[in-house]
Amino acid sequence: MQNSEAMALSAALLAAAGELVQRIHEGVVARGFEGLRPAHGFAFARLAPDGATVTDLAVHLGVTKQAASQLVDELVRKGYVERRPHPKDARARLVVLTGPGWACTRAADEAAAEAVGAWSDVLGEAEVRGLREALLRIAPEGPVRPAW
Amino acid sequence: MQNSEAMALSAALLAAAGELVQRIHEGVVARGFEGLRPAHGFAFARLAPDGATVTDLAVHLGVTKQAASQLVDELVRKGYVERRPHPKDARARLVVLTGPGWACTRAADEAAAEAVGAWSDVLGEAEVRGLREALLRIAPEGPVRPAW
DNA sequence: ACCATAAAGTCAAGTAGCTTGACCATCAAT
DNA sequence: ATTGATGGTCAAGCTACTTGACTTTATGGT
Numbered sequence: 001m002q003n004s005e006a007m008a009l010s011a012a013l014l015a016a017a018g019e020l021v022q023r024i025h026e027g028v029v030a031r032g033f034e035g036l037r038p039a040h041g042f043a044f045a046r047l048a049p050d051g052a053t054v055t056d057l058a059v060h061l062g063v064t065k066q067a068a069s070q071l072v073d074e075l076v077r078k079g080y081v082e083r084r085p086h087p088k089d090a091r092a093r094l095v096v097l098t099g100p101g102w103a104c105t106r107a108a109d110e111a112a113a114e115a116v117g118a119w120s121d122v123l124g125e126a127e128v129r130g131l132r133e134a135l136l137r138i139a140p141e142g143p144v145r146p147a148w
Numbered sequence: 149m150q151n152s153e154a155m156a157l158s159a160a161l162l163a164a165a166g167e168l169v170q171r172i173h174e175g176v177v178a179r180g181f182e183g184l185r186p187a188h189g190f191a192f193a194r195l196a197p198d199g200a201t202v203t204d205l206a207v208h209l210g211v212t213k214q215a216a217s218q219l220v221d222e223l224v225r226k227g228y229v230e231r232r233p234h235p236k237d238a239r240a241r242l243v244v245l246t247g248p249g250w251a252c253t254r255a256a257d258e259a260a261a262e263a264v265g266a267w268s269d270v271l272g273e274a275e276v277r278g279l280r281e282a283l284l285r286i287a288p289e290g291p292v293r294p295a296w
Numbered sequence: 297a298c299c300a301t302a303a304a305g306t307c308a309a310g311t312a313g314c315t316t317g318a319c320c321a322t323c324a325a326t
Numbered sequence: 327a328t329t330g331a332t333g334g335t336c337a338a339g340c341t342a343c344t345t346g347a348c349t350t351t352a353t354g355g356t
Contacts, residue, residue, distance in 0.1 A: 005280065006260040007193070010168055012283035015290025017165035020158055022291065039313090045155070055333060067314055069335065091322045091333045112154040119286050127282055132153065134279050135160035138267050142163025143170065187342090203304060215343055217306065239304040239351040303352075311344070316337105323332070 020115055027111020033104045035078055042145050043071060044097065044105045047081060051096035061145050080104060168263055175259020181252045183226055190293050191219060192245065192253045195229060199244035209293050228252060 021038050028036065039061070046052050046060040058068035072095050075081040080101040086092035097105065120128050169186050176184065187209070194200050194208040206216035220243050223229040228249040234240035245253065268276050 004257070006264040007257055009264055009276070009280040009283070010172065010260050011193070011292070012280055012287065013161070013165045013168060014292065016283045016287035017161045017290075018293070019287045019290035020161060024158065045159070053333070054335095063313090064315065065334070066316085066336090070313080086333090089323075089333075093334075109152070109155060112158050116154040116157055122285055123282055128157070131279065131282050132157040132160055134271055134275055135157070135164045137270055139160065139164035139167045142160075142165075142167035144159070144162065145166075185342095201304070202306095211342090212344065213305070214307090214345085218342080234304090237304075237352070241305075298356085300355090301353085304350085305348105306350105307346105307348080309344100309346085311342105313341095313343100315340070317339100319334105319336080321332100321334085324330090326327100326329085 020112075023115040023118075024108055024111045027114055028104065028107050031107040031111070033100075033107055036080075036104070039071065039145060040075060040080070041108050043068075043075070044080075044101065044108065045144075047095060047097050047101070048105055051084070051094045053086065053092045053094060055092075057095065062143050063145075075101070168260075171263040171266075172256055172259045175262055176252065176255050179255040179259070181248075181255055184228075184252070187219065187293065188223060188228075189256050191216075191223070192228075192249065192256065193292075195243060195245050195249070196253055199232075199242045201234065201240045201242060203240075205243065210291050211293075223249070 025038050054069050055065050058065040081095050081097055083093045086094045173186050202217050203213050206213040229243050231241045234242045
């Protein structure tokens with residue numbers, strides 16, 4: 001592997017990831033959810049199954065818990081999540097999605113499927129599947145929110 | 149393609165891209181270049197062949213020219229680039245890499261080759277090649293500096 | 297040749313999202 | 327019961343970015 005090929009792969013990877021995030025975000029906006037940034041989507045992904053604490057969210061996003069708390073404030077203000085008392089720990093609070101929060105999560109799923117579908121048209125479904133599995137083997141533990 | 153699979157692909161793509169950027173950055177630091185952020189590397193990539201104007205750089209990075217100008221200021225202060233008069237346009241200034249700038253660029257190439265080499269150990273060279281070509285066909289025009 | 301418009305760059309001020317630091321309430325282990 | 331660790335918030339500060347205003351030089355039409 002020559003250096004220039006490694007750089008070409010890096011650039012292609014960044015371009016693909018950037019374009020995907022952009023398209024998902026546009027799809028979400030097109031479905032009527034405004035005032036959100038991609039970072040909020042990363043948060044929704046963590047909150048989706050059963051909710052999470054602010055600290056969980058901070059770890060997931062790779063930021064301080066103060067930053068995660070501010071992000072939750074914002075989502076509460078916009079009606080996408082709410083803070084509920086934690087069933088097992090009186091210090092903690094469980095942040096869960098509201099109705100609009102779930103709707104937005106579904107919209108993001110749809111937008112993602114749409115964006116990836118466009119790739120299937122170019123590569124074919126089999127190769128897209130191969131792509132996903134190769135990436136999963138490469139970076140199973142990569143940061144969710146790459147910061148740079 | 150189901151929605152959940154699209155999200156899995158998105159997550160894997162982001163994780164891989166994030167990890168790659170992180171590793172390249174660490175490799176650059178390990179080679180003795182400090183005080184730099186990944187964004188500077190994206191700038192180097194544009195400056196590498198023959199230099200570029202601040203406006204070129206701004207377009208490449210997807211930021212305002214003021215932001216690009218500030219970034220150049222910083223790189224000048226740290227000795228990685230210098231501003232030279234533009235040969236064809238007295239308004240413009242050509243930003244070019246200095247010796248240390250070139251050395252840092254080579255270090256980044258090496259670090260990238262190292263990181264991608266680790267992937268080859270997992271996937272095999274052929275599949276990594278396939279990955280690169282699939283990504284290039286998917287997102288030839290993606291943003292260099294995904295912002296989120 | 298002249299003027300109007302556009303483009304390259306910089307200075308200055310404001311902003312948004314993050315950080316560090318300090319603090320309180322609660323948990324868990326001795 | 328005491329001590330240290332953990333979840334969360336408040337407050338202040340930092341930094342990379344933005345918008346706005348301006349100067350200098352290029353470009354194109356008349």
